[in-house]
Structures are given as C-alpha cells and as structure tokens.
Amino acid sequence: MKNKVLVINGTVSPIEKSYSIELTNQFVDEYKKLNKEDEIIYLDLNKEEMAQKTLTRENMSNYFNENDAIKYINQLKEVNKVIISSPMNNFNVSALIKNYLDHVLLADHSFSYKYAKKDGSVGLLDHLKVQILTTQGAPLGWYPFGDHTAFLKGTFEFVGAKVNEPILFAGTKVDPISKMNPKEAISTINDTIKNVVAKF
Numbered sequence: 429m430k431n432k433v434l435v436i437n438g439t440v441s442p443i444e445k446s447y448s449i450e451l452t453n454q455f456v457d458e459y460k461k462l463n464k465e466d467e468i469i470y471l472d473l474n475k476e477e478m479a480q481k482t483l484t485r486e487n488m489s490n491y492f493n494e495n496d497a498i499k500y501i502n503q504l505k506e507v508n509k510v511i512i513s514s515p516m517n518n519f520n521v522s523a524l525i526k527n528y529l530d531h532v533l534l535a536d537h538s539f540s541y542k543y544a545k546k547d548g549s550v551g552l553l554d555h556l557k558v559q560i561l562t563t564q565g566a567p568l569g570w571y572p573f574g575d576h577t578a579f580l581k582g583t584f585e586f587v588g589a590k591v592n593e594p595i596l597f598a599g600t601k602v603d604p605i606s607k608m609n610p611k612e613a614i615s616t617i618n619d620t621i622k623n624v625v626a627k628f
C-alpha cells in the first residue's frame with residue numbers, strides 16, 4: 429500500500445545547524461529505503477502563518493477557522509502517517525508546535541467527548557501512525573519536569589493515533605555532541621534510527 433507521510437518540522441534553528449532536522453532527514457532517508465512508493469509531504473511550521481498565531485482572548489472566536497484549523501485537520505485526515513520533530517524550548521515543545529497543536533486539537537474534529545469522563549474521550553484520528561523525533565540541549569534526566577517527548581506521545585494518543593517508539597536525541601548543547609556537526613552527531617544513532625524505522 430502506498431502511504432502518505434506528513435513530515436512536520438517545528439524547530440527554529442537554522443536548517444544547517446539543526447539536529448532535529450538532521451534527525452528527521454536521516455529518519456526519512458532510512459524510511460524511503462523500506463517504503464519506496466510512499467509519498468512524503470513536508471510541513472515546515474516556520475512557513476505557516478497559522479503556527480505564528482497564539483490563542484488569546486482577542487482571537488478566540490476566530491481561531492479555529494477554515495484556513496488555520498480545518499485545513500490542517502483535513503491534512504491529518506488525508507495522510508496515513510505523521511513524522512513530527514520538535515526541539516525542547518523552555519522544557520516543552522517549540523511554540524510553533526504548540527500553536528499547531530492548539531489549532532488541530534479541536535473538539536468534534538480531531539477528538540470528541542473530552543469532558544464526558546476521564547479517559548472517555550474518543551480520538552478521531554485513529555487511522556494515523558505517528559513518529560515523534562525530539563531533541564534537547566540538556567542530557568536526558570537533567571530536568572525531569574520537562575518532557576516534551578512524553579507530551580507529544582500523550583497528545584497524539586489522545587486523538588487516537590498509534591505512536592511508534594519515539595527517538596529523543598538529548599544533550600545537543602553539551603560536550604561531546606555540541607562539538608559535532610548535526611550530521612556527525614545524528615550518525616552516532618544510526619542503528620537506533622534503523623530499528624525504529626523498521627517498526628514504523
């Protein structure tokens with residue numbers, strides 16, 4: 429079966445210096461080797477007006493409009509797989525990713541019955557398989573209260589998606605990774621990437 433794979437990128441790093449973009453590129457390269465027919469669709473949130481818009485009291489009534497919300501929810505409905513990459517920014521996903529999620533997490537479109545009872549919500553994107561690729565400056569465990577990887581996993585599971593084993597590349601701001609360029613750094617986890625790709 430030919431899949432449509434949406435690749436969402438939410439880093440604010442310059443492209444050539446970005447570990448999360450390099451991680452995504454190496455993941456997609458390995459994925460294409462196993463899934464030659466699949467269509468890859470790229471969504472760089474830096475280029476989407478929607479992802480610059482934060483929900484406020486002023487814009488609440490028009491926030492979930494056709495162009496900013498429905499269009500992107502429909503895109504999620506039209507693909508089979510999502511690869512989403514985010515660095516940690518102040519202990520969470522980047523604001524671009526948060527703004528994207530704020531638009532697409534819409535009751536009766538991507539989930540329903542959120543408040544009926546705990547765990548009683550129904551995810552409406554249960555056709556999706558999702559791969560989470562995250563980076564962070566600090567090594568794993570330095571700030572346990574900040575876990576953007578778990579946040580993304582829980583969020584996509586909430587809308588019914590099946591989430592593959594995430595890859596977190598931690599410690600990008602710390603020696604020895606900080607001394608490597610993104611290509612060298614991400615190449616050190618090539619085996620992990622291959623293993624995870626095989627399950628996606």
Ligand SMILES: Cc1cc2nc3c(=O)[nH]c(=O)nc-3n(C[C@H](O)[C@H](O)[C@H](O)COP(=O)(O)O)c2cc1C
Pocket residue numbers: 439440441445446447448449515516517518519520563564565566567574600601
């Ligand atoms: C505004 C900003 C906030 C950041 N906050 C954190 C943080 O809270 N924790 C952390 O470990 N790294 C933090 N970092 C470091 C980035 O997560 C890290 O450099 C990441 O690799 C950058 O994205 P990239 O992987 O696309 O290059 C922050 C970076 C920026 C620019």
